[in-house]
């Protein structure tokens with residue numbers, strides 16, 4: 001049977017909100033209506049539940065090598081299963097070019113790992129670490145033939161990932177002509193490196209120095225700088241994991257002048273703050289991600305940015321490393337930096353909790369409305385990165401990626417219940433209201449309560465259209 005009828009739920013998209021039935025057939029939404037009758041369909045009663053489009057998380061790092069054998073602890077299989085349990089049906093991960101490598105070879109390497117493992121649909125941004133003439137010459141093909149219309153560049157991590165301003169400009173020019181967009185990790189990497197060296201020279205090695213050496217001002221400076229470079233190149237620009245109000249100020253100022261500057265933030269910046277670094281001993285290493293958690297004033301600014309569309313997307317930057325060495329070995333663990341904060345692998349988990357957190361702390365708390373919630377977690381990411389209307393909405397002809405969400409069910413977030421390989425959660429013990437109950441991926445039921453019905457390799461690679469062309 002490939003017909004599924006979801007009956008009597010409250011259908012919410014970025015613009016709609018009504019009660020109805022949805023017929024899923026051959027992986028697509030076939031019909032939407034009232035009192036639909038389809039005798040040979042499998043029926044799911046959705047009364048009392050929200051029916052929303054599957055979440056689209058455009059910033060995750062599954063089985064990602066960080067150099068010297070260090071790697072994130074979720075495989076494509078475990079990471080996408082965890083995403084699905086959290087109501088996310090599409091991810092964009094990264095194909096990182098090693099120095100000297102062809103970007104296309106990097107993509108092929110990642111595709112070979114992802115294809116047999118992904119349980120939900122997936123695509124890739126490219127990452128360039130070596131902006132050579134030959135790498136640049138491959139970009140048009142990457143956009144037009146491989147569907148990779150976004151390239152991430154780092155303004156941080158000198159000698160490892162960082163590229164200079166001229167290379168950012170060159171990449172923007174090349175991509176811009178072909179419907180591509182550059183995504184930036186915007187922090188002033190060389191100043192931060194100097195601060196790290198200063199801290200270590202003074203014997204300051206504990207995790208809280210991760211935060212103290214990555215000041216908000218230096219995120220603001222890099223964000224302002226790169227938006228100006230994009231203006232010169234006359235292309236749209238997208239800031240990843242924006243955390244500081246100084247960076248948001250730069251985005252707001254540019255947008256007010258009509259510049260196509262876009263940005264995402266992440267749940268940890270909305271719900272946690274830098275007091276986590278006051279935890280005793282090494283415990284606060286759990287919160288070592290980049291940029292670090294910021295002060296309470298930034299949280300307020302970020303919520304305002306989400307409300308007024310100065311921030312367009314909430315993604316997770318799921319970049320999991322276990323806290324303990326035991327679970328998956330030292331190379332996938334925070335313990336690498338026990339004696340030196342600068343060696344703690346940067347990144348934190350969260351792919352499973354984006355929807356419940358934003359629903360509970362956003363919609364229920366009265367900060368955003370339901371349509372805006374769907375816009376932030378599904379529609380805007382799909383539009384921003386060339387997947388709409390196949391993804392990001394519930395409409396006739398769209399992929400049948402559908403989530404049934406109980407807006408009243410309470411549950412507690414934590415490592416005991418999530419499906420990721422990681423051994424901790426930054427939100428351990430937090431009670432939220434609103435739970436993912438059923439998830440359909442292209443019409444197939446993959447999550448049914450606590451039951452997993454998906455399988456590795458079910459996910460399809462998404463060749464994306466143009467990025468950054470939303471106005």
Ligand code: URP
Nearest residue numbers: 185289290317319346347
């Ligand atoms: O801490 C983070 N965000 N890790 C992923 C790599 C990066 O900085 O983007």
Ligand code: ZN
Nearest residue numbers: 185240241290
């Ligand atoms: Zn980053």
